Amino acid sequence: MRVLIQLRPTPDVVAAVAAPDLVATTADVTDELPGVALDHSFTPVALPRAQPASPGGDPLSLNQPLVFSMAAEQASVLVRGEISDDEGSARVALLPGRHRDVVGVYADPVIETSLTCGGSPPVGTWRDVERMLSVPELRAEGYDGAGVALAVCDTGVNAAHVAEGLGLEVAVDRERSWNPGGVSGDAGEFDVDHGTMCAFDALICAPRASVIDIPVLLSRRRGGTAMDGLLSDAVAAFAHLRTVLEAQPPESRALVVSNSWGCFSPLWDLAPGQPGNYSDNAAHPFNIIVGSLEQAGADILFAAGNCGTECRDRRCAYPDRPIGGANSHPQVLSVGGVDTDGRRVGYSSKGPGRLSDRKPDICSYTHFSGSKAFGEDKPDSGTSAACPVAAGLVAAVRTRWPASLISPAQLRTLLHRTADDRSDVGFDYEYGYGVTDTAALLSALKRRASRLPL
Amino acid sequence: MVLITVRLPVEATMQDALRTLGLHEDDVDTAYGLVPLDPGQGLYALRVTETAAGRLPPEADGPFSDPPIEPYGPPH
Numbered sequence: 001m002r003v004l005i006q007l008r009p010t011p012d013v014v015a016a017v018a019a020p021d022l023v024a025t026t027a028d029v030t031d032e033l034p035g036v037a038l039d040h041s042f043t044p045v046a047l048p049r050a051q052p053a054s055p056g057g058d059p060l061s062l063n064q065p066l067v068f069s070m071a072a073e074q075a076s077v078l079v080r081g082e083i084s085d086d087e088g089s090a091r092v093a094l095l096p097g098r099h100r101d102v103v104g105v106y107a108d109p110v111i112e113t114s115l116t117c118g119g120s121p122p123v124g125t126w127r128d129v130e131r132m133l134s135v136p137e138l139r140a141e142g143y144d145g146a147g148v149a150l151a152v153c154d155t156g157v158n159a160a161h162v163a164e165g166l167g168l169e170v171a172v173d174r175e176r177s178w179n180p181g182g183v184s185g186d187a188g189e190f191d192v193d194h195g196t197m198c199a200f201d202a203l204i205c206a207p208r209a210s211v212i213d214i215p216v217l218l219s220r221r222r223g224g225t226a227m228d229g230l231l232s233d234a235v236a237a238f239a240h241l242r243t244v245l246e247a248q249p250p251e252s253r254a255l256v257v258s259n260s261w262g263c264f265s266p267l268w269d270l271a272p273g274q275p276g277n278y279s280d281n282a283a284h285p286f287n288i289i290v291g292s293l294e295q296a297g298a299d300i301l302f303a304a305g306n307c308g309t310e311c312r313d314r315r316c317a318y319p320d321r322p323i324g325g326a327n328s329h330p331q332v333l334s335v336g337g338v339d340t341d342g343r344r345v346g347y348s349s350k351g352p353g354r355l356s357d358r359k360p361d362i363c364s365y366t367h368f369s370g371s372k373a374f375g376e377d378k379p380d381s382g383t384s385a386a387c388p389v390a391a392g393l394v395a396a397v398r399t400r401w402p403a404s405l406i407s408p409a410q411l412r413t414l415l416h417r418t419a420d421d422r423s424d425v426g427f428d429y430e431y432g433y434g435v436t437d438t439a440a441l442l443s444a445l446k447r448r449a450s451r452l453p454l
Numbered sequence: 455m456v457l458i459t460v461r462l463p464v465e466a467t468m469q470d471a472l473r474t475l476g477l478h479e480d481d482v483d484t485a486y487g488l489v490p491l492d493p494g495q496g497l498y499a500l501r502v503t504e505t506a507a508g509r510l511p512p513e514a515d516g517p518f519s520d521p522p523i524e525p526y527g528p529p530h
Contacts, residue, residue, distance in 0.1 A: 217524070236486065276516060291492075292491060381527050383526050383527070
C-alpha cells in the first residue's frame with residue numbers, strides 16, 4: 001500500500017523543505033524507515049501545524065477557528081513510500097512508535113478522475129486488447145491455441161456470433177462439450193449471452209483453440225432466475241472435464257478452463273466455520289474437484305468478481321473479502337480487471353481471498369467493445385471478460401507448452417513473475433502480481449526452451 | 455436434495471454407494487449420479503434427500519452448501 005509519512009525532523013530540515021527557493025529531497029529528510037520503500041522521486045512537502053485561533057482553545061480539535069503555523073519548530077514534513085500489503089496495517093500502527101521523527105502514517109489512495117465502472121462506456125476495442133496482448137507476436141511464434149481444449153463454463157456459446165465478430169472460424173468440440181441435467185441445446189448453438197462473450201474474449205488470443213461448451217449457468221434445477229446455476233452442476237461439469245483431460249495423451253495434455261462466475265452472497269451459503277460451507281472451506285466438494293482437476297494438468301481460471309469497493313455490483317453482499325470459494329482457490333488463477341488504459345476497473349474485486357490470501361493473482365483486460373453480446377454499444381465487461389481474455393493467453397501458451405512440460409502451477413508462477421507490476425513492491429490486493437505481459441512471458445518461455453534438452 | 459460426499463473404492467458405482475450408505479435409489483438423485491471428485495483418493499459426490507442425509511454413516515460427509523452461481527458480468 002502507498003502511504004504518506006508525516007515526519008518532524010530538526011527545524012533546519014523543516015526550514016529547508018519549506019523554503020521556496022530550495023529543493024529538499026527525501027534523503028535530506030530521513031534515511032531509512034523500517035519496512036518502508038521510500039519514494040525518492042517525491043519532493044517532500046512542508047505541512048503547517050494547525051493551532052486554535054483563540055488562546056485556551058482545544059489543541060486537538062479541528063472544529064473551531066484555526067491558524068496555521070509554518071514556523072520551523074512547529075511545521076512537519078510529508079514524504080511518500082510504500083509498505084507491503086502483507087503487513088500494511090501492522091506497520092502503519094507500529095511505525096510512529098519505532099522512529100523518533102515519525103508523527104503519523106496515512107493512506108495515499110490513488111485518485112482518479114473517472115474510474116471505469118459498470119455503466120461506463122467501452123474503453124477501447126478488442127483490437128486494442130489484441131494489440132496489448134501482442135497477438136501478432138504470439139502467432140508469429142506459433143502460439144495460436146491449435147490443439148488446445150478451451151472449456152468455457154458459462155451460459156453456452158453461440159459460435160456463429162463469435163465467428164462473425166472475430167472474422168474467423170470457431171472450432172467447437174461438440175463431442176467433448178457437456179450439458180448439466182435438464183439443460184437442452186446443442187454446443188455452440190446457444191442464445192447469444194454471457195457465454196458467447198466469454199468465448200469471444202478467449203479466442204482473441206487463441207483463435208485456433210477448440211471450444212468445449214459447458215453451459216453450467218443454464219441449470220434451472222432449483223428455480224431462481226434463468227441465470228442461476230447450482231454449484232453441484234459445476235461439480236459434475238468438472239468431473240466431465242477430468243475425463244476429457246485424461247483422454248488426452250499424457251505428453252500433450254492441454255485443457256484450459258475459464259470460469260466467469262461465482263457466488264455473490266453469503267446468504268446462499270452456510271456460514272464460514274460450518275462443515276458444509278463453500279466460501280471458506282477447502283474441503284467443499286467443488287473446491288476438492290478444482291484441486292483434483294488442476295493436479296491432473298488443467299489450467300483453471302476464475303474471475304475475481306465485481307465487488308471492488310469503488311463501484312461494486314449491487315448484488316455483492318459479502319461485507320469484506322469478496323473473493324471466496326473456488327474464485328480464491330490456491331490452485332486457480334484468479335483474474336482481476338483493468339481497462340485498455342491499464343487502470344484497474346472500479347468493480348474489480350480486491351483481495352485477500354478467502355481460501356488463499358494472495359488473490360487476485362493477476363489482472364487482464366475488460367470493459368472494451370468486443371463481442372457485442374449485450375448490444376452494439378455495450379462493452380464486454382466485468383471480471384467476466386478479463387478471465388477469458390487471460391484464459392486465451394494461457395491457451396496460446398499451451399499450444400507449444402503442454403502440461404507435461406510446464407505444470408499448471410509452474411505456468412501460474414510464470415504469469416506472476418512476468419506480470420507488469422503496478423505497485424512497485426510485488427503483489428498487492430488490487431492488481432495481484434500485475435497485468436499480464438505477453439512480451440515478458442514470451443521472453444521467459446524462450447529462456448526456458450533454451451534450457452530444454454534437444 | 456443435498457450434496458454429500460462418500461469414500462468408496464476406486465471406480466465404484468452408484469450401487470456401491472447405495473450399499474455403503476445404506477440407502478435406496480429413491481433416496482438419491484440418480485440423474486445426477488455418482489460424481490468422482492478425486493478418483494485417486496476414492497472420493498465421490500452425490501445428491502441425497504435431506505432425510506437420507508440425516509442418517510449417514512461415517513464414510514460420508516455433508517451436507518455441503520449448493521448455492522446458486524451467477525455470471526460475473528456485466529456489472530449491475
